[in-house]
Amino acid sequence: MKVRPGYKQTEVGVIPEEWKVMSFAKLFEFRNGVNADKASYGQGVRFINVLEPITYSHIYGPEITGQVTLPETVFSSYIVRRGDVLFNRTSETQNEVGLAATYLGTERVVFGGFVIRGRPIDQSLDSIYSGYALRAPIIRSQIIPMGQGAIRANIGQQNLSLIVAPVPHLTEQRAIAAALSDVDALLGGLERLIAKKRDLKQAAMQQLLTGSTRLPGFSGEWEMKTLFDLAERKKELFDDGDWIESEHITMEGIRLIQTGNIGVGSFIEKEPKKFIYEKSFTSLRCKQLRTGDLLVCRLADPAGRACVLPDIGEERIVTSVDVTIFRPPLKMADRVFLANVFSTPEWFRVVSDLSGGTTHKRISRGALGRIAIKLPPLAEQTAIAAVLSDMDAELSALVARCDKTRDLKQAMMQELLTGRIRLV
Numbered sequence: 001m002k003v004r005p006g007y008k009q010t011e012v013g014v015i016p017e018e019w020k021v022m023s024f025a026k027l028f029e030f031r032n033g034v035n036a037d038k039a040s041y042g043q044g045v046r047f048i049n050v051l052e053p054i055t056y057s058h059i060y061g062p063e064i065t066g067q068v069t070l071p072e073t074v075f076s077s078y079i080v081r082r083g084d085v086l087f088n089r090t091s092e093t094q095n096e097v098g099l100a101a102t103y104l105g106t107e108r109v110v111f112g113g114f115v116i117r118g119r120p121i122d123q124s125l126d127s128i129y130s131g132y133a134l135r136a137p138i139i140r141s142q143i144i145p146m147g148q149g150a151i152r153a154n155i156g157q158q159n160l161s162l163i164v165a166p167v168p169h170l171t172e173q174r175a176i177a178a179a180l181s182d183v184d185a186l187l188g189g190l191e192r193l194i195a196k197k198r199d200l201k202q203a204a205m206q207q208l209l210t211g212s213t214r215l216p217g218f219s220g221e222w223e224m225k226t227l228f229d230l231a232e233r234k235k236e237l238f239d240d241g242d243w244i245e246s247e248h249i250t251m252e253g254i255r256l257i258q259t260g261n262i263g264v265g266s267f268i269e270k271e272p273k274k275f276i277y278e279k280s281f282t283s284l285r286c287k288q289l290r291t292g293d294l295l296v297c298r299l300a301d302p303a304g305r306a307c308v309l310p311d312i313g314e315e316r317i318v319t320s321v322d323v324t325i326f327r328p329p330l331k332m333a334d335r336v337f338l339a340n341v342f343s344t345p346e347w348f349r350v351v352s353d354l355s356g357g358t359t360h361k362r363i364s365r366g367a368l369g370r371i372a373i374k375l376p377p378l379a380e381q382t383a384i385a386a387v388l389s390d391m392d393a394e395l396s397a398l399v400a401r402c403d404k405t406r407d408l409k410q411a412m413m414q415e416l417l418t419g420r421i422r423l424v
Contacts, residue, residue, distance in 0.1 A: 007419070012138050015166045016419040020124075025161035027125060028085065028118035032157070034078040035113035036068050044069030046109040048080060053088040053101040053115065058131040061105035068110065078110040078117075083127035085118040085134060086111055090154045097147040098155045100134035102127050116157055129173035132180050136417040139165055168419065175423040176416045183409045190402040197398060201391045208384045209341055211376065215387070218380045228369030230328040230338075237327040240298075240365055241319035242287060248280035255314040257289065259322050262297040265343035265392075267307045276318060287325065289317040294326040294335045296342065298368060300361040304351030306342035308335050324365050334378060336385035341373055 007014050010021045024030075033048075041047070047066035052059055070078070080086070080103045091097040100118075103109070104127060111117050125133075133139070142163045147153030168176070207213035211222050231238035241257075249256060253275040261268050276286070289295075289309055296306040299322040306326075309317070319325065328335065341347060350371055355361040375381065415421040 010166070012164055012166050013418065016168070016422065018169065019419055020167045021164050022124065022167050023161065024118065024163045024165070027121060027165070027167075028160075029121055030157040030160060031078075031117045031119070032089070033111040033113045033115040033117065034068070034070065034074065036070060040069045041067065043067050045075070046107060048086055048103075048109060048111040048115055050088040050090060050112070050114040053086045053099045054091065054096050056101050057135055058128065059086070059101050059103045059105065061107040061109065064109060066112070068112075070110065075108075075110060080109045080111055080117065081119070082106065083120055083125075083130075085120070085130055087116045087118060087155070087160060089114050089116055089156065090149075090152050091147070092152055094144055094147045094153045097153040098143040098160065100131070100139075102131035102134075104128065104131075116160065118160070123170070124167055126170055126173040126177055128177040128181060132177060132413060133165065133173075133417050136413055138418060139163060166417070166419065169424075172422070172424045179416065179423060180409065180412060183405065183412060187402065187405050187409065190398060190405060194395065194398050194402060197391070197395050201388070201395065204388065204391060205340060205344055208387065209337075209344060211374065215380065215383050218376065218383065220377065222374045222376045224372045225375055226370055226372045227326065227328075230333050230375075231326065231369070232329065232332075237329070238365070238369055239287065239325050240321050241323045241325060242284050243321045244276060244280070244284065244286075244318070248276045248284065250275050250277055253277050254281045254286075255312070255317045257295065257309070257317060257319040257323065259297045259299050259320060262295050262305055262307050262323065264302070264305045265307060265339050267295075267310050267312070269312070281316070281318065286318040289319055289325065292335060294328070294338055295319065296324040296326055296368065298322050298324055298362050298365065300355070302348045302352070303355050303361055303363050304342060304348055304368070306339050308339050322362060324368060332378065333375065334381035334385045336389060337381040338373075340385065340388050347373075 003009050003014055006017055008017050012021055015021070044067045046061060046064040047068040048059065048064055049066050052064055056063060082104055084103045086101050086103065087098050088096070143155065143160070146155050146159040148155070208215070228238055244256065251272065256274040256276050258274060260270055280286075291309055291311045293309045294306060295309055296304065298304070328338070351363050351368070352361070354367040354371070355363045376384070416423065
């Protein structure tokens with residue numbers, strides 16, 4: 001393939017002609033972290049362990065949860081300076097081994113034995129840029145195959161030294177770092193806003209679903225009803241799904257909703273979707289779900305979570321035996337209101353107290369049906385459900401925007417850190 005003018009073919013792919021390719025051995029001096037005795041942990045200076053490089057691209061200090069007390073003579077050998085890069089030596093998954101995070105803080109911190117410190121040999125790398133560049137696909141594609149170990153993936157200094165990285169001029173590094181930092185700032189703002197909106201939704205649920213705060217125009221007493229009473233004490237309105245074992249499950253046919261599809265107050269679409277055979281549907285005499293059914297998962301975690309089944313574009317749908325299909329008549333209950341009630345901490349506490357089992361806690365359908373909840377008149381239920389649904393819609397829009405921004409950042413990293421798009 002012809003290389004376009006101004007670019008060159010290298011061992012890390014096509015990059016701008018003026019960019020260098022440098023090995024980690026030329027960029028860093030490596031050192032493994034400190035292993036202190038058990039009594040030393042829990043107080044003292046902040047202590048970077050394996051979790052921080054896995055979680056963050058840049059470490060500032062406050063996000064470090066661990067602490068350790070070390071003699072000053074030992075401390076000086078394991079201190080982390082601004083611009084040092086920390087790599088996790090070990091991980092439960094191959095894809096997370098050797099992740100890099102650059103320290104940008106000013107506190108005195110040290111690093112632990114499951115971490116490798118890469119101290120820059122010279123000024124080849126801008127410290128903010130390195131936090132992005134050393135997590136880029138062009139670097140990860142070299143590190144991941146080097147992970148060794150049957151149970152946990154591990155990597156050492158020798159293998160890290162072999163990694164090669166494209167290195168732009170410092171001016172371009174800083175321009176790239178500034179662009180990506182702007183996107184991170186936008187992401188941070190969105191994440192904080194989402195957290196705030198979630199807190200507001202929880203507060204609104206606490207007030208509205210208990211009657212502590214009433215919407216304008218509503219008054220009067222609420223009444224207690226059991227779930228089975230809401231189903232008019234009819235099994236066909238309060239029944240479990242079907243006993244569908246693995247031999248009945250396939251990749252096409254009649255759609256199967258499993259416990260993992262039921263979130264706290266929302267339906268979760270998962271890939272690959274699961275189905276059952278036509279002959280299984282007939283032989284098991286499966287119950288067919290309908291859009292608008294209230295699905296209550298009796299299996300942890302947490303037991304009792306529920307969602308209203310949306311229109312998922314399937315003609316026929318069934319569910320598993322650990323899901324209760326709840327169809328309270330629409331003249332008695334608003335199902336979205338009930339799904340919100342079934343998403344509160346108070347509800348989960350009640351369900352947990354009635355659940356049994358050691359490995360997998362579950363509540364029986366009988367016990368579930370005997371739980372009594374406090375209900376306002378139907379019109380008030382519907383009004384409360386509308387308020388909470390509007391809040392959910394706002395949250396969903398923010399989460400979607402956040403996801404798109406993350407995708408944008410990944411695309412920018414792919415283009416900027418390979419030089420396909422130039423900022424200077």
